[in-house]
Amino acid sequence: MGIVLGPNQYGKAENRVVRIYRDTPRHEIRDVNVSTSLRGDFSAAHLTGDQSRVLPTDTQKNTCYAYAKEKGIDAIESYALSLGRHFVDDVGPVEGARIEVDEYVWDRIEVDGEGHPHSFVRRGGETRTTVVTVDGKGDNQRTWVVSGFKDLVVLKSTGSEFHGFLTDPYTTLQETRDRIMATSLVARWRYADNIDVDWNATYAGIRAVLLARFAEVHSLALQQTLWEMGKAVLERFPQVAEIRFSAPNKHHFLYDLSPFKLDNPGEVFHADDRPYGLIQATVVRDGANDPGLAWYTVPAFA
Numbered sequence: 001m002g003i004v005l006g007p008n009q010y011g012k013a014e015n016r017v018v019r020i021y022r023d024t025p026r027h028e029i030r031d032v033n034v035s036t037s038l039r040g041d042f043s044a045a046h047l048t049g050d051q052s053r054v055l056p057t058d059t060q061k062n063t064c065y066a067y068a069k070e071k072g073i074d075a076i077e078s079y080a081l082s083l084g085r086h087f088v089d090d091v092g093p094v095e096g097a098r099i100e101v102d103e104y105v106w107d108r109i110e111v112d113g114e115g116h117p118h119s120f121v122r123r124g125g126e127t128r129t130t131v132v133t134v135d136g137k138g139d140n141q142r143t144w145v146v147s148g149f150k151d152l153v154v155l156k157s158t159g160s161e162f163h164g165f166l167t168d169p170y171t172t173l174q175e176t177r178d179r180i181m182a183t184s185l186v187a188r189w190r191y192a193d194n195i196d197v198d199w200n201a202t203y204a205g206i207r208a209v210l211l212a213r214f215a216e217v218h219s220l221a222l223q224q225t226l227w228e229m230g231k232a233v234l235e236r237f238p239q240v241a242e243i244r245f246s247a248p249n250k251h252h253f254l255y256d257l258s259p260f261k262l263d264n265p266g267e268v269f270h271a272d273d274r275p276y277g278l279i280q281a282t283v284v285r286d287g288a289n290d291p292g293l294a295w296y297t298v299p300a301f302a
Helices: 042-045 057-070 077-089 198-214 222-236
Strands: 015-021 027-038 094-104 106-113 112-122 127-135 142-156 181-192 240-248 249-254 269-272 278-284
Touching: 015 057, 027 057, 027 077, 027 181, 057 077, 077 142, 077 198, 106 222, 106 269, 142 198, 181 198, 181 222, 198 222, 222 240
Parallel strands: none
Antiparallel strands: 015 027, 027 094, 094 127, 106 112, 127 142, 142 181, 181 240, 240 278, 249 269
């Protein structure tokens, strides 16, 4: 029985890049976390320690910062595509690249009702993400873009039920026709092959649709809500081939105030962070193009 080297890749993880635009007295800021990973025939590095085909991870880091200056950071998808194509097209041994970018948003601090030109406060809430994969050289090159967000915490205080579920001797959960439903949502969508997309406008539009459907759907289960959210995105955005969700159910349990002779008609809850139900779902356009390597090593959707 022989022993062989399996799939491998390497790169520089979590490069914290902050780009300040100072073209006018009113500055702009882009704040991103960039991870690069390269694939190719790097077997010699593993088997004999020969580094002659290895582009150092430190060089990958430097490229992330240099491209922030040379190419700028507008939409994180465009920035990631530039990096991925550079590594594959310009570095001989590299046959594939995966670029993951998280973006942290800063809002202007308001002074006397006006945004300050060069002072900012970091926004809470979700983190915008993209994962760009570039594979192959020349005419055989393929590119995939998976965008989305993570850590978007949403809650509805009514309009959610959960009943009629399967039971067995270990079931203690009570049915409910009125509950709090909350989740810290991860949503990632894969664009179709045609990636001529207005990235920023599409992101804002998809986010708005997802939030609207979460609010509007009278939910009989978190699974149903995710389906309705995903379906709405595919109906309105033909450039999206599929959307995937990972949704931990952030439970809220009615707190027993009877020892204090107080009624609690659905007003005071204990927010419990673990354990939690984890619901994951994919909504796919019928006839969608082959996902190829789009989801390869994408966090939560490997």
